Amino acid sequence: xxxxSHALRRSRLAKLQDFLAARRGVLTDYLxxxxxxxxxxxxxxxxxxxxxxxxxxxEFGLFATASAAGVMLSRLLAFGFVSSVYRIATVxxxxxxxxxxxxxxxxxxxxxxxxxxxxxxxxLFFSASMPVGIFAVVIAAEALLGRPAELVMIVNNGxxxxxxxxxxxxxxAAVRAAAAVAFIAMPQADLAGWAWTYLAANAVSxxxxxxxxxxxxxxxxxxxxxxxxxxxxxxxAGAEVLFYLQMELDKxxxxxxxxxxxxxxxxxxxxxxxxxxxxxxxxxxMLVQRLMRTPDMLASLGARAxxxxxIFAVSTLALAALGLILHFFPMALGRNVAxxxxxxxxxxxxxxxxxxxxxxxxxLFGRGQMGLRAINLAMxxxxxxxxxxxxxxxxxxxxxLVLALNGVFAALYLLSALATYSMLKLPSKSV
Numbered sequence: 001x002x003x004x005s006h007a008l009r010r011s012r013l014a015k016l017q018d019f020l021a022a023r024r025g026v027l028t029d030y031l032x033x034x035x036x037x038x039x040x041x042x043x044x045x046x047x048x049x050x051x052x053x054x055x056x057x058x059e060f061g062l063f064a065t066a067s068a069a070g071v072m073l074s075r076l077l078a079f080g081f082v083s084s085v086y087r088i089a090t091v092x093x094x095x096x097x098x099x100x101x102x103x104x105x106x107x108x109x110x111x112x113x114x115x116x117x118x119x120x121x122x123x124l125f126f127s128a129s130m131p132v133g134i135f136a137v138v139i140a141a142e143a144l145l146g147r148p149a150e151l152v153m154i155v156n157n158g159x160x161x162x163x164x165x166x167x168x169x170x171x172x173a174a175v176r177a178a179a180a181v182a183f184i185a186m187p188q189a190d191l192a193g194w195a196w197t198y199l200a201a202n203a204v205s206x207x208x209x210x211x212x213x214x215x216x217x218x219x220x221x222x223x224x225x226x227x228x229x230x231x232x233x234x235x236x237a238g239a240e241v242l243f244y245l246q247m248e249l250d251k252x253x254x255x256x257x258x259x260x261x262x263x264x265x266x267x268x269x270x271x272x273x274x275x276x277x278x279x280x281x282x283x284x285x286m287l288v289q290r291l292m293r294t295p296d297m298l299a300s301l302g303a304r305a306x307x308x309x310x311i312f313a314v315s316t317l318a319l320a321a322l323g324l325i326l327h328f329f330p331m332a333l334g335r336n337v338a339x340x341x342x343x344x345x346x347x348x349x350x351x352x353x354x355x356x357x358x359x360x361x362x363x364l365f366g367r368g369q370m371g372l373r374a375i376n377l378a379m380x381x382x383x384x385x386x387x388x389x390x391x392x393x394x395x396x397x398x399x400x401l402v403l404a405l406n407g408v409f410a411a412l413y414l415l416s417a418l419a420t421y422s423m424l425k426l427p428s429k430s431v
Contacts, residue, residue: 043173050180053334059191061264065251070142072244078106080237084229089158097217102226137195145202152209172205235370242377257392268340276318276351312352346403353409360420376419
């Protein structure tokens with residue numbers, strides 16, 4: 001019996017070793033990506049603490065909202081051709097130089113559209129609270145500098161160089177953190193001064209990325225190749241704008257309907273929620289790459305439920321840990337953050353639900369279902385706008401608003417899950 005038991009243990013150990021060996025490459029790639037997320041998390045936290053306490057709460061709310069608008073509008077750059085560069089980097093990396101040339105050409109051609117959309121966003125949400133010059137600087141920092149810097153990371157991830165992409169992410173976060181810390185000592189420590197400092201920090205990050213991290217390939221224009229993918233890229237641009245609209249619409253509505261003070265408190269809460277999503281995005285990115293190669297990998301209900309349960313649990317535990325720290329040490333992140341600290345535990349379910357909606361949108365991207373993804377995101381944006389407008393019109397205070405967000409994001413998650421998994425039954429589109 002002892003010999004049989006020993007043989008069984010050896011058999012199980014051998015199976016475990018075989019299992020880990022077969023997935024060693026995936027595990028190594030994931031650890032590389034997560035290491036970048038951990039580094040970015042540390043510097044993003046330093047950046048947040050420095051900036052949230054250097055600016056007044058209303059100024060922080062204005063900047064956070066303008067930055068969110070800039071991230072959303074940056075998806076119009078090059079008419080969404082970033083997605084085509086990413087796909088080429090994933091499956092045909094020898095064409096990166098050709099598609100990068102296309103990105104640069106389309107970026108120039110898209111500037112009138114980007115300018116017009118930016119003016120519309122300013123007139124609708126910011127004209128009563130923020131000078132147009134400051135808004136323009138923030139949009140330029142996000143769209144003209146931040147988005148190309150993001151492209152460098154995307155290309156490295158597409159090529160499977162997760163360590164290099166992670167290092168670039170850490171450098172970018174470190175540059176912004178250093179800028180925020182230095183900003184505290186500047187004589188003009190106001191919103192205008194920070195807008196220009198932020199622009200300079202993004203410029204430094206872009207230069208570092210292009211010089212040291214972008215593949216060395218000759219830029220060759222082949223307009224015929226771009227035209228074949230332009231319609232798909234435009235679908236992606238529309239879907240990305242809708243994605244960030246439904247993700248960031250709450251900040252815009254709080255500013256427009258609740259004023260800069262409430263927007264500042266709300267922005268602090270949601271920034272802390274955002275930080276919990278940084279480690280989850282590394283996992284989502286790698287999963288999407290696998291979906292591009294094996295579209296049917298999520299056919300099992302158990303696989304879907306396991307992945308979603310893990311994302312929700314990690315996100316919720318991260319915010320709960322942060323909330324407990326701030327409960328016992330409310331000044332740990334500075335004076336301004338301390339004002340919002342009591343509200344953090346009220347939003348306990350928000351990060352998990354929010355990250356799941358983001359994950360589900362990426363599933364459709366990975367399967368090439370761009371039109372369906374755009375429809376899904378448009379539906380979510382409309383639903384979120386309706387729910388938040390109804391809440392804010394009731395003249396509720398910050399505490400009730402944050403608590404009600406759990407219900408809002410639960411409703412959005414259910415809508416997203418129903419639409420996404422219905423769409424996954426349709427055939428995947430080839431890369």
